[in-house]
Amino acid sequence: MAQDNQAPIRIALLGAGTVGSQTARLLVEQHDELVHRIGRDYQIVGIATLDPVNDPWIDQSLLTRDTAELCTRADIVIELIGGIEPARTFVLKAIESGASVVTANKALLAKHGPEIYKAAQEHGVDIFFEAAVGGAIPIVRPLRESFAGDKVNSMLGIVNGTTNYILDEMTTKGLDFDVALHQAQEKGYAEADPTGDIEGYDAANKAAIMATLAFHTQVGIDDVSVEGITKITAADIAAATAEHKVIKLLAVVEHTEAGVSARVYPALIDENHPLASVHGSFNAVFIKAKEADDIMLYGRGAGGAPTASAVVGDVVMAARNIVSGTTATGIQTYNTLPLAPADASKAAFAVRFLIHDKPGVLASIAEEFANHGISINGVNQDLQPTQHDPGYSGELQQLRVVTHLCDEVTLRKTVDAVCKLECVSGEPSILRVLD
Amino acid sequence: MAQDNQAPIRIALLGAGTVGSQTARLLVEQHDELVHRIGRDYQIVGIATLDPVNDPWIDQSLLTRDTAELCTRADIVIELIGGIEPARTFVLKAIESGASVVTANKALLAKHGPEIYKAAQEHGVDIFFEAAVGGAIPIVRPLRESFAGDKVNSMLGIVNGTTNYILDEMTTKGLDFDVALHQAQEKGYAEADPTGDIEGYDAANKAAIMATLAFHTQVGIDDVSVEGITKITAADIAAATAEHKVIKLLAVVEHTEAGVSARVYPALIDENHPLASVHGSFNAVFIKAKEADDIMLYGRGAGGAPTASAVVGDVVMAARNIVSGTTATGIQTYNTLPLAPADASKAAFAVRFLIHDKPGVLASIAEEFANHGISINGVNQDLQPTQHDPGYSGELQQLRVVTHLCDEVTLRKTVDAVCKLECVSGEPSILRVLD
Incomplete structure (x- = not known):
C-alpha cells in the first residue's frame, strides 16, 4: 500500500x-x-x-x-x-x-x-x-459481520458439491458408490484423485473455518472428526428411500456446554427437510443463533x-x-474453548445388521443395546439385503435398528458387541439420523 | 467522534x-x-x-x-x-x-x-x-458487500410477516380475509391499524431499499407499484389449493433492458416452490445474480x-x-437507471370470472383474450364459486383463465372488456402466477 x-x-x-x-x-x-x-x-x-x-x-x-x-x-x-x-x-x-x-x-x-x-x-x-x-453463498461475511451482535450456537450444512452429486446419482439411479464416483469423474464433477471430496476432508476444512468464525475460537482441520461417504452402499440408499429419507454428507459445528465440536458425517435426513432438496453443486448452510433463531443460506457452492x-x-x-486507508477487523479468536469430548454429542443412529434370521435374534440384539444403556426407537426387518452389502451371502436377512439419542462411543461399543453374536454376519452400516 | x-x-x-x-x-x-x-x-x-x-x-x-x-x-x-x-x-x-x-x-x-x-x-x-x-436475515450487508463483484439481475421474496401469517391462516383454516385479519390482530401479529402491512406498503418500502442496493440506482417508495392482499378472498385461496398452489405476497425487483422495476403483489406459487413453505413471521429472499446464479436467504423477518x-x-x-477511525463505503447510487414502463414486465396471470353458464360463454371470453393478443394457457370451469366472491348471487359459475406471459396493462384491458360481456357478472379476481 x-x-x-x-x-x-x-x-x-x-x-x-x-x-x-x-x-x-x-x-x-x-x-x-x-x-x-x-x-x-x-x-x-x-x-x-x-x-x-x-x-x-x-x-x-x-x-x-x-x-x-x-x-x-x-x-x-x-x-x-x-x-x-x-x-x-x-x-x-x-x-x-x-x-x-x-x-x-x-x-x-x-x-x-x-x-x-x-x-x-x-x-x-x-x-x-x-x-x-x-x-457464491455469503457465509463468511455474515459470520464475520452480520452475527457480530449475536451468539451462534450451531451451523449445519451441505458444503461439498462432489459428494452431493454422487449421493444424488446413487439415490435417483440406484447406482453403487464406485459406479457413481466413476461417472462423476467422467463428467468432470469429481477429480481424478477424489480422496479430498469423498473422504470428507474438503467438507472438514470448511467445518474448521465455520467453527472458527462462528465461535471465535481456533478450530483447525485436526480438530474435526471426519467420516466420508465411501462406505455408503446402494443398500444404505435403498433402505433410506424405503423410509422416505435421503443420505447427505453434512458438516456440523456446535458450541455446547461441553465445548466446541466440528464434525463431518453422512446422515439420514427426512425427505421433507429443506436440506433434502439441495442437489448437485448447490450448497446450503443452516445457522442457529441465540437471538436470530434459524437462518438458511443457499446457493451455488462450486463452479x-x-x-x-x-x-x-x-x-x-x-x-x-x-x-479509505483501512482494513476490516481481523479474524477474532478471543475465546479459548475446549473441544467437546467425543461422547458429549448425542445423536440418533440407524444401524443395519445382516443376520441369520431365527427365533431369538431380535431379543439378543435388543439385549445388547439395553446392556449398553441405549434405548431403541424402532426396528425394521422388512428390508431385503442386497449383494451390495459387505459380507452378503444370499442367505441373510437385514435388521435395521434406530436408536434414541445416544453418544457415538457407546453406540460403536454396542455395535461391536452385537457383531460378535453368532446370529450376526458381515459388516454393519452405521448412519446418524438428523432430527 | x-x-x-x-x-x-x-x-x-x-x-x-x-x-x-x-x-x-x-x-x-x-x-x-x-x-x-x-x-x-x-x-x-x-x-x-x-x-x-x-x-x-x-x-x-x-x-x-x-x-x-x-x-x-x-x-x-x-x-x-x-x-x-x-x-x-x-x-x-x-x-x-x-x-x-x-x-x-x-x-x-x-x-x-x-x-x-x-x-x-x-x-x-x-x-x-x-x-x-x-x-435477522443478512440481506442488506450481502447486497452492499458480498455481491460487490457481481451483477444482481433480480430479487424476489416474502418480506412481510403479517400478510404471510394472514395468508397462512386463510389457507390452512379456510378463513376469509376479514376474519383472518381480526384473529391476527387479537394475537398481536397485526397492528390495530393494519393498513401498512395488508396494503403492501411495508413490503414496498423494503422493495425500494432492495432495488436501490441491488442496482445501485435510486428507487424510492413512490417508484414501487403496490398491490396488497385485501382483495384476496377465501374463494381465491380455495381455487389455488385446488390447483396445488398457494398465494403469497411477493416483493419483486428487477433490472432488465427496459429499466428497473420494483413491485409488490400477491401471486400464485406452486406448492413445491421453496417460497411456498415460508410460513408465519419467516421471510425469504431469492437473489438472481449474473455470476453467482441463484441465492436464497431465509430466516426470521420480524420479532x-x-x-x-x-x-x-x-x-x-x-x-x-x-x-479504527473509518467508515464503510456509503450507499452507492452511481447508476441513473430509468424505471421500466408498466407494460415492459411480462407475467402469467390467473383470472377468475363469475359467469352465467350458457353455451358460447367460453368462446366469447376466449375471443376477447385473442382480440387483445393474449394467449391462454389453460381454462378451468370445475371450481365452484362461493359466497366469498364479490357479486356472488348463488346462480353463477366460476371460470378460471390462466394466460401465457403478457403485460399487465393489456391484461387489465382484456379483463375489463370481458367483464362487459353479458354473460359475466361480479368482480373478477386477478392474480399473477409465479413461473
Missing part, C-alpha cells in the same frame, strides 16, 4: 485454472462498474502460473512463472493455487509485502489460518475468503463463475479498504 | 418498544463478548422515549424525553422510533452531530434514503440498516430478538469502524 494515491490498484492473480480464468473475466468485463464501486481504477499487473494458458480472458503478456516476485508488486493478491504449499509461502510473502490477500483456499486456512490471520493483522492488510466456504463472484466481491471490499 | 481514544463508545437508543427493549438487553447481557468484538468498551448513554417504560432491561436512570439533545452526545445512535417524522429529524441531527446511525426504519429509508445517505457521507459517519429488510440481533450486529460494525 505504499503506492501513490491516484495510481490504479494493482491486482495479482495466482493461478489460472477455472476459477482464475473466471476471476480474470469478471475483472476485465466488469471493469467500469467495479471502478465505480471501488472509487478508484485498478489493473491486473500479473498472472502467475506454471502451465501454458489458452484462455480468451487471460492476457498472455501478464503471465509470469515468478510467483514470489509478483507477490511483491501488488496491492491485492488473489490466491487460487489451492493446497497447502506453495500457496502458504506465497500468501505470507504477499502479506509481508503489504498486499491484502483474497483466497478460496479452505485447506490452507483450515491448516494455517492462525498464522495467516496473525500475519495479516501485523502487516495491516486484509485477508478475505468468502469463496472458501459455500462458493467457476459463482466462485469468481465471491472472489471478486472480496477484491472489491479489499480495494475499498485500500482507498 | 470527537471523543477521547480510550473513552467508551457512547450509544444512544431512540425508542423503547419491543425491538428497543431487546436491543438494550443484548447490549447489556452480551457486554463482555461485544467489547471483545469491538475492541473497546461501550456504554448506553441514554434511551429516548415519550412513554413510561417498565422493562427489566431498560435502566430508568437513562430515560430521557429530550431526543434531540441525546443525539448530540452519542457516537452511535440507534433509531427505533419508526415512521417518517420525527425519526428523520433525529437521524439527521445525529449524523450532523457526528454520530453513526443504526436504524430498522424502512419507511424512512424508502422515502428519504438519498438525503440520509448523502448526509452520512458528508459527515463521515456510517448508516447501517440490516434490520430494515428481512429482520424483537431477531430484529435486535441485526441491529446489534450493525452497532458492532459501526463501533469497530469508530475504533
Whole structure:
C-alpha cells in the first residue's frame, strides 16, 4: 500500500485454472462498474502460473512463472493455487509485502489460518475468503459481520458439491458408490484423485473455518472428526428411500456446554427437510443463533463463475479498504474453548445388521443395546439385503435398528458387541439420523 | 467522534418498544463478548422515549424525553422510533452531530434514503440498516458487500410477516380475509391499524431499499407499484389449493433492458416452490445474480430478538469502524437507471370470472383474450364459486383463465372488456402466477 494515491490498484492473480480464468473475466468485463464501486481504477499487473494458458480472458503478456516476485508488486493478491504449499509461502510473502490477500483456499486456512490471520493483522492488510466456504453463498461475511451482535450456537450444512452429486446419482439411479464416483469423474464433477471430496476432508476444512468464525475460537482441520461417504452402499440408499429419507454428507459445528465440536458425517435426513432438496453443486448452510433463531443460506457452492463472484466481491471490499486507508477487523479468536469430548454429542443412529434370521435374534440384539444403556426407537426387518452389502451371502436377512439419542462411543461399543453374536454376519452400516 | 481514544463508545437508543427493549438487553447481557468484538468498551448513554417504560432491561436512570439533545452526545445512535417524522429529524441531527446511525426504519429509508445517505457521507459517519429488510436475515450487508463483484439481475421474496401469517391462516383454516385479519390482530401479529402491512406498503418500502442496493440506482417508495392482499378472498385461496398452489405476497425487483422495476403483489406459487413453505413471521429472499446464479436467504423477518440481533450486529460494525477511525463505503447510487414502463414486465396471470353458464360463454371470453393478443394457457370451469366472491348471487359459475406471459396493462384491458360481456357478472379476481 505504499503506492501513490491516484495510481490504479494493482491486482495479482495466482493461478489460472477455472476459477482464475473466471476471476480474470469478471475483472476485465466488469471493469467500469467495479471502478465505480471501488472509487478508484485498478489493473491486473500479473498472472502467475506454471502451465501454458489458452484462455480468451487471460492476457498472455501478464503471465509470469515468478510467483514470489509478483507477490511483491501488488496491492491485492488473489490466491487460487489451492493446497497447502506453495500457496502458504506465497500468501505470507504477499502479506509481508503489504498486499491484502483474497483466497478460496479452505485447506490452507483450515491448516494455517492462525498464522495467516496473525500475519495479516501485523502487516495491516486484509485477508478475505468468502469463496472458501459455500462458493457464491455469503457465509463468511455474515459470520464475520452480520452475527457480530449475536451468539451462534450451531451451523449445519451441505458444503461439498462432489459428494452431493454422487449421493444424488446413487439415490435417483440406484447406482453403487464406485459406479457413481466413476461417472462423476467422467463428467468432470469429481477429480481424478477424489480422496479430498469423498473422504470428507474438503467438507472438514470448511467445518474448521465455520467453527472458527462462528465461535471465535481456533478450530483447525485436526480438530474435526471426519467420516466420508465411501462406505455408503446402494443398500444404505435403498433402505433410506424405503423410509422416505435421503443420505447427505453434512458438516456440523456446535458450541455446547461441553465445548466446541466440528464434525463431518453422512446422515439420514427426512425427505421433507429443506436440506433434502439441495442437489448437485448447490450448497446450503443452516445457522442457529441465540437471538436470530434459524437462518438458511443457499446457493451455488462450486463452479467457476459463482466462485469468481465471491472472489471478486472480496477484491472489491479489499480495494475499498485500500482507498479509505483501512482494513476490516481481523479474524477474532478471543475465546479459548475446549473441544467437546467425543461422547458429549448425542445423536440418533440407524444401524443395519445382516443376520441369520431365527427365533431369538431380535431379543439378543435388543439385549445388547439395553446392556449398553441405549434405548431403541424402532426396528425394521422388512428390508431385503442386497449383494451390495459387505459380507452378503444370499442367505441373510437385514435388521435395521434406530436408536434414541445416544453418544457415538457407546453406540460403536454396542455395535461391536452385537457383531460378535453368532446370529450376526458381515459388516454393519452405521448412519446418524438428523432430527 | 470527537471523543477521547480510550473513552467508551457512547450509544444512544431512540425508542423503547419491543425491538428497543431487546436491543438494550443484548447490549447489556452480551457486554463482555461485544467489547471483545469491538475492541473497546461501550456504554448506553441514554434511551429516548415519550412513554413510561417498565422493562427489566431498560435502566430508568437513562430515560430521557429530550431526543434531540441525546443525539448530540452519542457516537452511535440507534433509531427505533419508526415512521417518517420525527425519526428523520433525529437521524439527521445525529449524523450532523457526528454520530453513526443504526436504524430498522424502512419507511424512512424508502422515502428519504438519498438525503440520509448523502448526509452520512458528508459527515463521515456510517448508516447501517440490516434490520430494515428481512429482520435477522443478512440481506442488506450481502447486497452492499458480498455481491460487490457481481451483477444482481433480480430479487424476489416474502418480506412481510403479517400478510404471510394472514395468508397462512386463510389457507390452512379456510378463513376469509376479514376474519383472518381480526384473529391476527387479537394475537398481536397485526397492528390495530393494519393498513401498512395488508396494503403492501411495508413490503414496498423494503422493495425500494432492495432495488436501490441491488442496482445501485435510486428507487424510492413512490417508484414501487403496490398491490396488497385485501382483495384476496377465501374463494381465491380455495381455487389455488385446488390447483396445488398457494398465494403469497411477493416483493419483486428487477433490472432488465427496459429499466428497473420494483413491485409488490400477491401471486400464485406452486406448492413445491421453496417460497411456498415460508410460513408465519419467516421471510425469504431469492437473489438472481449474473455470476453467482441463484441465492436464497431465509430466516426470521420480524420479532424483537431477531430484529435486535441485526441491529446489534450493525452497532458492532459501526463501533469497530469508530475504533479504527473509518467508515464503510456509503450507499452507492452511481447508476441513473430509468424505471421500466408498466407494460415492459411480462407475467402469467390467473383470472377468475363469475359467469352465467350458457353455451358460447367460453368462446366469447376466449375471443376477447385473442382480440387483445393474449394467449391462454389453460381454462378451468370445475371450481365452484362461493359466497366469498364479490357479486356472488348463488346462480353463477366460476371460470378460471390462466394466460401465457403478457403485460399487465393489456391484461387489465382484456379483463375489463370481458367483464362487459353479458354473460359475466361480479368482480373478477386477478392474480399473477409465479413461473
